[in-house]
Amino acid sequence: MSSNGYAIRLEGVVKTFGKKVQALKGISFTVPKGVIYGILGPNGAGKTTTLRIIATLVRHDRGVVEVLGHRLPEERAEVRERISYLPEDAGLYHRLTGWENLLYFAMIYADDMESAKEMAARGAELAGLSEKDLHRKASEYSKGMSRRVALARALMVGADLVLLDEPTSGLDVFSAYTIRKTIKEFAKRSGTTVLMSSHNMLEVEELCDRVILINKGTIVAEGEPKELKHRANASNLEEAFIKLVGEFD
Template identity: 40%
Template sequence: MTAAPGGREAASATEAAPAPAVIRTRGLTKRFRGGQLAVDGLDLTVPRGSVFGFLGPNGSGKTTTIRMLMGLIAPTSGAASVLGSPMPQSAGSVLPRVGALIEGPALYGFLSGRDNLVRFDSADPTADPRTRDRRVAEALARVGLSAAAGRKARAYSLGMKQRLGLASALLQPRELLVLDEPTNGLDPQGMREIRALVREVAAEGTTVFLSSHLLDEIEQVCTHAAVMSRGRLVVQDTVAELAAHARGRLVVRTPDTEEAVRVLAAHGVADLRATGDRVDGEPPTGAAADPDALLPKLCAALVEAGVRVRSFGTERGSLEDAFVALTGEGFDVAG
């Protein structure tokens, strides 16, 4: 809506102005030698204060995008800004304000975990050497490595190395934390701990940009997400809005599954599946918009047909359902 300056609409628009972007790209493209197009015209906006999930299968262009954002490689064309400054031109002033773990940690195997962090911190011109020992100890404790701090890094498991890399990104408070597949190599308990740590860091005011191929990870941790596929951006929005792209499924528990399938199909329920005493399917068009009108009618139709209904309801759509609906592709949902 447009309005004259000073009008009520203008004031409302000002009040509702979105938070400034921490990361913004316009037409960002990377083509490698031989013609391989890794990232194709990416327009991405990461709001300040968000936990932003960068989602896509392995090979979809996520890591290449992150490397361009961090100034590690130059784009073929397009533009990127991080913390309001162009990259890679402003890498010297931007990167001290960013913590990052990209493509796994680069560690000195002959040094202990603690000494690795001391060396990383010493290389940071903004780090105060007077508080180094305290900050190193706190970072190790946050990722659960205090007991292993004296062991050589070459003796660490993959999951422990991943934790140590994350600790290096947390040595100082940062405006932006960039994590590329942070739960790689971790067992389920380790994954839960890292996800809890991401939430904790975000609650402290840090914007988190988290790349993952695990839908479950994005859905549990993130407030916003973007979906990449074959180097192109498919969609970006809040996680809630993305999940809303997927219609929830109608679920009925009954011993009379065959009759339930027949009745529901006659009333427009699609993609019906029967497993044990469970029947599920896609509700008719319009059910999401007016469930109070359509769903009771379906339940009544089942009862009138003599179906013994033990439970009846809908399950909300998931990010996995949304991904399939948006791209027509399957996805790795382990997590």
């Protein structure tokens, strides 16, 4: 499928936890290569479950999942080689410095120590921390600094697909702005496909080329933010979401 220009294809994906909780009720969507694609929805909509399935961490019960041309869950190893993932509230190893946190992940992806150091240096640049801060223990970092390092860790490895789960959740205005700026500049410069989830409509509207609106495990709408606003006759995506979810209910 990647050869057809798609980075991700989901077809009728169902995921149930236990016997009763159906997190995904047969969702289908495709993510073209080289775009920032948003999954938008309230808490408990199924955003994180969708990202975890694509990130090879959770097995879907039914349906088709293809990531970068590889079928999941059969080709998990191949997919892991080509993606990077930033979970919601991802932490750092608090006894390691920011630099060591970057280097650890770089070593996992790189072929040798020299390449790992180069990769970590790229991460350090993306994190935008001073040299002094970079060599402080992560336990001394503010939440914003930790998130910048965690994001840099996901962006630096040269993945073909970057998965970001609520990258700005819980951050103050300044930190959230820095994170959004970093994601935007990175995607523009590298052409990497980014799939990000958020419940912040304004953030998605600002960052994403295309979005899906998801609610209670079902896709409500899919398209460009402008298109969705037009379809719902709304002035912003937030209003569009409320109208479209309301129509759906």
